[in-house]
Structure formats: structure tokens, C-alpha cells
Amino acid sequence: MERIYIGLGSNLADPAEQLRSALTALGQLPQTTLAGVSAFYQSDSLLPGQPRYTNAVAALDSDLAPLDLLDSLQAIENDQGRERLERWGPRTLDLDILLFGDRLIDEPRLKVPHYQLQERAFVLYPLAELVPEDLRLADGRALADLLAACPFVGLERLAHA
């Protein structure tokens, strides 16, 4: 059993509802329990000209292997109407594996810790709600240092889930 953190994001078709459906689906994955959910946060897209995003982070305890979990997450994205028209395009649902126990994963389909974690306030702040204050990532970086270098700017914290 490993503790896994998943980043959720949506900017189409009622984003908060997309996140709630995704959380239900995560809780129904085999060999997996949903151990926690952050608040929801809204922010502007990092790319101009897209609707605002709603983001959150979920904690899972799972016995799934990383690539099996990745397949399951992509199936949930597809079930919720994700169309892969353009890279970085607006989406009904994005599910990213942020951290997977204390593993470092470097495979063509999956890099963990997520490679853009440190640049994304909408990932770091919800993640910080769920982890121990002194968390270190598998690559040795302290989450507290990443937070200190990534100001809470442009994020709007919404009422819980």
C-alpha cells in the first residue's frame, strides 16, 4: 500500500462538478481508497484565452502499480468526456500523478514527482493541505521550500469540495 497524491483540474462543463465526479471515480478504483481531498481552488489558466480552472488534490492509498493507476486515471478522464484535441488545450478533466509513495519514476509515459509541481501554485497549495508539514519529495526537495518559492498569487480557495 502506498500513499499517492493526484492533481485534479478542469476548466470546462461545470469544473467543480467534474472534480466531484472524478473523486467518486477515484474512490471506486480497485485496491484503492480515497484518503483525503483538499479544498477546491480557482485560478486563471497559465495559457491565455482559456476559461478559469478549478483544481484540487486527492490522497489515495493504493496497491495499484504506477502505470496501472495511470491507465485508470486516463480511463476516468475519457469517461468524463476529455477530448485530446490539442496539447495544453481546455479540458473537462485532467488527472495527474503528483507523488507516488517515495518513488522516483522516469518512464516515457510517467515522470514522478510531476515535473511541473514546483511551478504550480494550484498544485502546491492544495497538496500542502494533505501532507505532513516536513514532507520531502522522493528527489529530496522539501515541500516547504517549493511553497516558499511559489507565491500564493491568483489562487482563490473555495469552500471544501
Ligand code: ROI
Ligand atoms: N492553469 C490552471 N490554473 N490550472 C490548470 O490545471 C492548468 N492546466 C493546464 C494549463 C493550460 C497549463 N493551465 C492551467 O494544462
